[in-house]
Amino acid sequence: MKKFVSIKDIPSLPEWVEEAINIKKQPLAHKELGANKTIGLLFFNPSLRTRLSTQKAARNLGMDVIVMNFNKEGWALEFEDGSVMNASTSEHIKEGAAVISQYCDIVAVRAFASLEDKEKDEAETVLNSFVKHASVPVVNMESATAHPLQALADAITLEEQKKVQKPKVVLSWAPHPKALPHAVANSFVEMIKMTEAEFVITHPQGYELDPEITQGVDIEYDQEKAFENADFIYTKNWSSYTDYGKILNTEANWTVTGEKMKLTNQGAFMHCLPVRRNVVVSDEVLDEGNSLVLEQANNRTYAAQLVLKKILENADS
């Protein structure tokens, strides 16, 4: 595997999920694989789960880890070709990515959406520039439009937790005080489409995701109706895609509550975290309900470890 930037980079999701579950049983079984190899974790944005789980995954494989908070510990990078760099950017990605590739065997990058310039976000300027100019494999630790490590962890969790072969999975929008990117929702949709699940997305009107991604997926604007008989409620806020990056303030009563969860088939609650309690979801769902959020977070380690393992194995072959 030469890069992991999208959930679509996974050749066979069921096989990968099975392998990840095996890694989880014996996380140190491939401790020699990454010996004397270095992963560089480059953060352009804050991170908790990704920061820690990816380090843990790398160490489980025996890799050395270098963490760099790019904008704070380094300087601003230039991503535009041909620009006259007499302003705020100090180094072009052409040099930056190529240089880092000489010190690291794998480069992992977190670079969120701006939510201001749709075209630029969809072009995945930062991530794709690293892919283009790095000479080593690049891993997406959440980019403008995708969070495939999260989606892979979610696939593992769904496989571990499902009680029927073809569960009903609902992706439900929920309110949030800040405008959030579409990355987690996008990758979740793409991942679910690779599974056998019955899948429904529910959100207020105006919060439609990128139609290219949701093509063929049922959309139900009535949240309660969508919840009926669901086995899994995957909740996430995102800002408007059409009115790009905006909060529409149309629906406040979309918080996932214990009452709504009762409509499901004793369904489980999922969220990628961090989650705003009593805004996105009420306390009772997390504290007393059938919540999988910790299992999801735990599986981040094994999702990352599988991705790194695949890359290291390829490097050896």
Add this chain to the structure above:
Amino acid sequence: MKKFVSIKDIPSLPEWVEEAINIKKQPLAHKELGANKTIGLLFFNPSLRTRLSTQKAARNLGMDVIVMNFNKEGWALEFEDGSVMNASTSEHIKEGAAVISQYCDIVAVRAFASLEDKEKDEAETVLNSFVKHASVPVVNMESATAHPLQALADAITLEEQKKVQKPKVVLSWAPHPKALPHAVANSFVEMIKMTEAEFVITHPQGYELDPEITQGVDIEYDQEKAFENADFIYTKNWSSYTDYGKILNTEANWTVTGEKMKLTNQGAFMHCLPVRRNVVVSDEVLDEGNSLVLEQANNRTYAAQLVLKKILENADS
């Protein structure tokens, strides 16, 4: 040992001090104990000695180390139960601590006093929330009211340096331009009460520490009188406890000087560092006197290493 949040968590201080001194002689003797274990160091406040010595201690035990400057590299945590999280906090400690526990075998936390809300500080909101919601042992790297790793290092230093069985130890307040917490002083008092030392606290009126902590301890408002025949002068500034977090500006001439040290029994000067020269203590005491500040800092490694060793041993049993 399931946690180390207070010096009172030490079952027998003399035995621990003896063991720490043995670790200091052979710091790599237990290099296998922490193999494939990870400690997460979570900083909500700046740190030099604690940051470096705890990393060194963990590596001496073969542990992997993940450092996270929480507020800068992550986001603000919510600590209040039941709050509607529609403001500045992005993740509840319930999720935060539980998630981190899945990536780390031990979690160490530094979270200073606010010095604004006495009740909140005394409740040790941040530290205790980690203890409550983490599923792995928690180590206190200085909390609102306690700094037990420092106190343990001080106990080691006192044991190494004392010339008589029952030395006279004086804890002396000293001036400082900023309002400082009571954590170091509190833990030092609690530690000394576990030893055989003759103990006196001296400070200007109005700087009384928490009476629950100083119960039974002699307080002498005349600094020079307190210094007479002392074997150790442990100096530290703290803000008012009664007039919580305030600098009272009543006494400027409390700087520890060479002249004052002459009143002692050729006593040694101690301070946890960082120390403001010529404010807390004059240059001559540090440069020409009988100063133990570097020995204290050095013992931070072995104090931390002993605590981590106790936790790791317990985890194995």
Add this chain to the structure above:
Amino acid sequence: MKKFVSIKDIPSLPEWVEEAINIKKQPLAHKELGANKTIGLLFFNPSLRTRLSTQKAARNLGMDVIVMNFNKEGWALEFEDGSVMNASTSEHIKEGAAVISQYCDIVAVRAFASLEDKEKDEAETVLNSFVKHASVPVVNMESATAHPLQALADAITLEEQKKVQKPKVVLSWAPHPKALPHAVANSFVEMIKMTEAEFVITHPQGYELDPEITQGVDIEYDQEKAFENADFIYTKNWSSYTDYGKILNTEANWTVTGEKMKLTNQGAFMHCLPVRRNVVVSDEVLDEGNSLVLEQANNRTYAAQLVLKKILENADS
């Protein structure tokens, strides 16, 4: 070797370059040398190449690495002797350096020039204070007036790339929107003077470097004339030394272009990076020309590794 603060600390540059080239062939050959040793990387300024390559070098030697962004993760240090520390500095370098020396076997420091106080910059206050007060070897990761790790990497690159025994090397000033230090240029000049190269410095009038450093070196104010028959064009901006730290704005047309490179003897372009494209050098030189910037950056690892190896070997003897 007890310290590496200047390129002049290298006893024999040709021998060191040869050894570095051997290390590059087998970077893991001395993996045991640094076992159970710790290097502390202390950054007072941003860093990318130095940050990553020095970590990589240390790990290649089996060392543990502790990184600290001093001002952000710790507090401000005091460097003046005898000062009354009642203002913004919280810890004196006397304690700071001595304490860090107890946790680390080698201390590496990055502390740029202020470009405001020439005397202070030339005194190398930060670096020299660490050398004076640390009890372990100190490595210069770029100080106010010197960047010897870069110069050593450049010496390696020149040796690898030169086609004649005595190449013509030109150090050319280039424009930059920000006032930059003289450190890289200084160390490059000092390094080249240790080699057999024919050496010319070219810059606009007013940008003369420290005359003590350039003593005996040809200076040519006509950039194009200087480029004639050159084998290597080493480009770097620096602010005025005479009118200390100022940008004189006298010459905008000093950008290194493909056209100018044609004047050389099919010469190679060198720069320490980060480089501002189309200000310092035009795109075509980096993208289509004979550019060595990535080779230079790659050699940073082996320059650092050689320095650390020399220090570790000395520590053992």
